[in-house]
Amino acid sequence: MSQATDAGDLLASLASGGDLGSFPGDLVHLTARQVPHAEACGLTLTRATSGVTVASTGPLADRADQRQYRLDVGPSLESMRTGTVVRVEDMATEGRWDPYPAQAVELGVRSSLSLPLDVEGRSAGALNLYATEPGVFTAQDESVAAGWAEQATGALTVALRIADSDDRADRLTGGLDTRATIGQAVGLLMAQERCTAAAAFDLLRIASQRRNVELRDIAAGIVGAFEEGLADRPGRW
Structure with a gap:
């Protein structure tokens, strides 16, 4: 389709x-379907200084999101807080947001792509894509995901x-x-x-x-x- x-x-x-x-549930499923290498997708909305997942395609995205909220570090929070696209090529070698990358690998996540959501001039959250293989997200993935963001x-x-x-x-x-x-x-x-x-x-x-x-x-x-x-x-x- x-x-x-x-x-x-x-x-x-x-x-x-x-x-x-x-809408949130429809959005994450359509995004995961359309972004070529996405295996899971979660939608994070800003809550106080952290975030909350309002929709996900399943346990992989939900657990990857929740672990970041618990640690207060990670690519989706980085994207939400800085208003930038954050791509992780391989969680196994990622040096940012310690100790999240190692815990993400334990969950089965090897690469991710997070895109910020800006509503009326303020940060509203992030759209987060996950995959179980390293280095899978390409420029095409980012372009398609940007449309859904x-x-x-x-x-x-x-x-x-x-x-x-x-x-x-x-x-x-x-x-x-x-x-x-x-x-x-x-x-x-x-x-x-x-x-x-x-x-x-x-x-x-x-x-x-x-x-x-x-x-x-x-x-x-x-x-x-x-x-x-x-x-x-x-x-x-």
């Missing part, structure tokens, strides 16, 4: 995920903006939950306009400001129009 097809799958996930809750950054940006919008709406309406509708509208606009998640959210915000209509109502109109279109198609129940 091509990266373009997988990106389409990701858009479908955003459109149907509501609060984007399924960009998808993650866009989705996280939207998630933060939705949370902020939802919080304001809660204060104004006494608890009305708008997150699902906004998330669906973002996904639909991404597919329609072929744009990033952040750009799609900005389209909603601009429409809200120009029309002087609440953001949740703009989103509801987009979702409603889409559902009406589906109902009008011939052959549907």
